[in-house]
Amino acid sequence: MLSVSNLCKTYGDRRAVDGVSFNVQRGQTVGLLGPNGAGKSTTVSMICGLISSDSGAVTLDGEPVGQGNNAAKRKIGLVPQDLALYEELSAIENLKLFGALYGLKGEALKKRCAEVLELVRLSDRASDKPSTFSGGMKRRLNIAAALLHDPQLLILDEPTVGVDPQSRNAIFDTLEALKAQGRSLIYTSHYMEEVERLADHIVIIDHGKVLADESPSALYQRLPAQAALRAELADAGAAAAGPDAASIAGLADAVARLPGVTSATLQGAVLDVGLADTAHAASVLCWLAEQGHKLAHFATARTNLEDIFLSLTGRSLRD
Amino acid sequence: MTALLALVRKDLILYVNDKRALMLNLLMPIVLAAFFGSLFGGSGESKTGKIDIAVVVQDQSAVGKKIADGLKADADLRVTELSLAEAQAQVRTGKLPVAVVIPEGFGDKAGSALFSASSKPELPIFYDPSQSTVLSMVKGLLTQQVMQNVSAEMFNGAGGRKFTDESLQTLEKEAAGDPDKASLRDFLGSLKKFQAREDARVAVKGGAAGEAGGIAGGGGLSMPFATRDEALSSGPKYNGYAHSFAGMGVQFILFMGIDMGIGILLARRMGIWSRLLAAPVTLTQLLLSRAVSAALIALGLLVAIFACGVIIFHVEIANPVGFVIVGVCFALMTASFGLLIAAFGRTPEAARGMAVFATLILVMLGGAWVPSFVFPEWMQKLTVIVPTRWAVDGLDAMTWRGLGMDAALASGGVQLAFAAVFVVLAIWRFRAQQR
Numbered sequence: 001m002l003s004v005s006n007l008c009k010t011y012g013d014r015r016a017v018d019g020v021s022f023n024v025q026r027g028q029t030v031g032l033l034g035p036n037g038a039g040k041s042t043t044v045s046m047i048c049g050l051i052s053s054d055s056g057a058v059t060l061d062g063e064p065v066g067q068g069n070n071a072a073k074r075k076i077g078l079v080p081q082d083l084a085l086y087e088e089l090s091a092i093e094n095l096k097l098f099g100a101l102y103g104l105k106g107e108a109l110k111k112r113c114a115e116v117l118e119l120v121r122l123s124d125r126a127s128d129k130p131s132t133f134s135g136g137m138k139r140r141l142n143i144a145a146a147l148l149h150d151p152q153l154l155i156l157d158e159p160t161v162g163v164d165p166q167s168r169n170a171i172f173d174t175l176e177a178l179k180a181q182g183r184s185l186i187y188t189s190h191y192m193e194e195v196e197r198l199a200d201h202i203v204i205i206d207h208g209k210v211l212a213d214e215s216p217s218a219l220y221q222r223l224p225a226q227a228a229l230r231a232e233l234a235d236a237g238a239a240a241a242g243p244d245a246a247s248i249a250g251l252a253d254a255v256a257r258l259p260g261v262t263s264a265t266l267q268g269a270v271l272d273v274g275l276a277d278t279a280h281a282a283s284v285l286c287w288l289a290e291q292g293h294k295l296a297h298f299a300t301a302r303t304n305l306e307d308i309f310l311s312l313t314g315r316s317l318r319d
Numbered sequence: 320m321t322a323l324l325a326l327v328r329k330d331l332i333l334y335v336n337d338k339r340a341l342m343l344n345l346l347m348p349i350v351l352a353a354f355f356g357s358l359f360g361g362s363g364e365s366k367t368g369k370i371d372i373a374v375v376v377q378d379q380s381a382v383g384k385k386i387a388d389g390l391k392a393d394a395d396l397r398v399t400e401l402s403l404a405e406a407q408a409q410v411r412t413g414k415l416p417v418a419v420v421i422p423e424g425f426g427d428k429a430g431s432a433l434f435s436a437s438s439k440p441e442l443p444i445f446y447d448p449s450q451s452t453v454l455s456m457v458k459g460l461l462t463q464q465v466m467q468n469v470s471a472e473m474f475n476g477a478g479g480r481k482f483t484d485e486s487l488q489t490l491e492k493e494a495a496g497d498p499d500k501a502s503l504r505d506f507l508g509s510l511k512k513f514q515a516r517e518d519a520r521v522a523v524k525g526g527a528a529g530e531a532g533g534i535a536g537g538g539g540l541s542m543p544f545a546t547r548d549e550a551l552s553s554g555p556k557y558n559g560y561a562h563s564f565a566g567m568g569v570q571f572i573l574f575m576g577i578d579m580g581i582g583i584l585l586a587r588r589m590g591i592w593s594r595l596l597a598a599p600v601t602l603t604q605l606l607l608s609r610a611v612s613a614a615l616i617a618l619g620l621l622v623a624i625f626a627c628g629v630i631i632f633h634v635e636i637a638n639p640v641g642f643v644i645v646g647v648c649f650a651l652m653t654a655s656f657g658l659l660i661a662a663f664g665r666t667p668e669a670a671r672g673m674a675v676f677a678t679l680i681l682v683m684l685g686g687a688w689v690p691s692f693v694f695p696e697w698m699q700k701l702t703v704i705v706p707t708r709w710a711v712d713g714l715d716a717m718t719w720r721g722l723g724m725d726a727a728l729a730s731g732g733v734q735l736a737f738a739a740v741f742v743v744l745a746i747w748r749f750r751a752q753q754r
Contacts (some may be wrong), residue, residue, distance in 0.1 A: 048596075050593050082589050082590025083589065085591070093329075093332070097326070098594065100325030101322045101598035
């Protein structure tokens, strides 16, 4: 449906986007993931025709997407990162304006306004000004304004910035409803959990370049460990000073040789164990008990996109 | 077209809902125009105010008293007689612009100086340095009174006869070897005969009424002309409010233009501009919609401001069609000025500061505060490159000057040319930013 091919954009000496390419299939939700300043918003701006690219191309159903009035733009709905609403116009007046920009008028416009307000659960606040809304309600209205012309592709540029968890869930309910309708979505974020929840396909960008362009399961396969066990040894301090010092020193190596364990490190009393699967955590804990080690605390966790990003770039997403 | 209309409608709704903007752009120019208009002569129905001066009469001679009385009787002056110290204090504290001192013996000395080379007596005038133009006016009126009363005394008064007799006695001895003194003796001899005939005429008529007779009916020299003042313009009677409404209207409507430009910068900051550009409208359409709405608001404001001027302050629009032409062109120029600010402004805050400063300079040089004809000549020539000058002059021409369509077309044409330049620069800049 959407094809982004070798997009480049330079500002002065800084290469903001450097050969970005990816595709979005019909009905697919693509997560565009990267830290702040990675080039996500610049890429989105070029896809929507807000700025021109230095090189590369964007096509939607084979039609080039560019600046100005063109048919491809009518198939795209943009939810900007900012709350792009007129605070002094009521919610319905905002929607009527943005709908009119796509040629909607009369009864058709009224009907669409009512439908999108219903979708984002703001029907009862249609006559109120956004300045009286909570942050989450404004975000939902921000999404509604992009849906009026029934776009085939909805591009959401960090749509949950500054939103409380409850409102975030409401936004996700809306997006999942849109996804269920078969609409294609591009969702940019630097929040792993959001992208993990929504995306069928993930494009990771850093320093303007695509680092990964795969399904979530394929991305996880890149990691040596799919899960992790962290155990805090209650006896590590005394043992290290006593006759069992040698066995403590070799503990990490011994754990690393256990079945299903991909890595193990011991720092002080904390033992970090990489696992091929969370199911192997139980056998590691049993082995530690058999060896006479007492545990003060332990926890298991599945690896996430944060770990993937860390393994790809060597730095945290929120750096 | 639907998109364009929706964008214009949105701008108009937002403007009307913004009470602060309405207050600033509509009420303020009317209040300030009323104030400045009253300073510049109001509606022309009241006469110009009298000049307050002090007179210190130290010369108790007839001449001294007559000069003081003459000043008091002048229609252009409001005279207060004070002591020297009081007069100086009043001028020093700015309570009076000028104080005239008629020193002791002034009448006698001035009479002598009229026909001889004796030293001229001084007439001290104290003035407030901030009111130097008033000094010139008072000097003119004082000269008239001194010449009239001193010459009358010399031709007809007792002092004049005494001076003639004494001078003739002296000259009889000196005229033998000096032809100039002989001529003066002959002149004074003729004067003495004239004075004798005047005395005889007064004796026949009787009474002191004859004292008022003599040369020019005042007994002395008088101004050899009288002026006939007639205000001349092609239009209605001059109304100081007409210019002030033009000037203040131009200023505050340009402020509205600034707000329009800042609105674009704010829309960019808030992401609204991106949302608008993501829609199937061109950048030119977006800018055009903004320009149309700003021009409509500007024209509406101009009409409202002048409606107030017409209804309350009796401003007359002598050439309504020309007024509409000038107004429409000014509205378009304002809209393009706003676009220019949006195109070249980096942040709303910085752009607002710079734009307000630039606007104040433009309206000052455009003659919005004081009419451009009071500018020095070089500045009058220089300010033809200022668009506001054409706007203010155009509105003046269509109101109290009552000029024809040629003046309207000249003003409108130049403003449109400025608008075209502003629009081209703005679009070029916006497009460059989109790249």
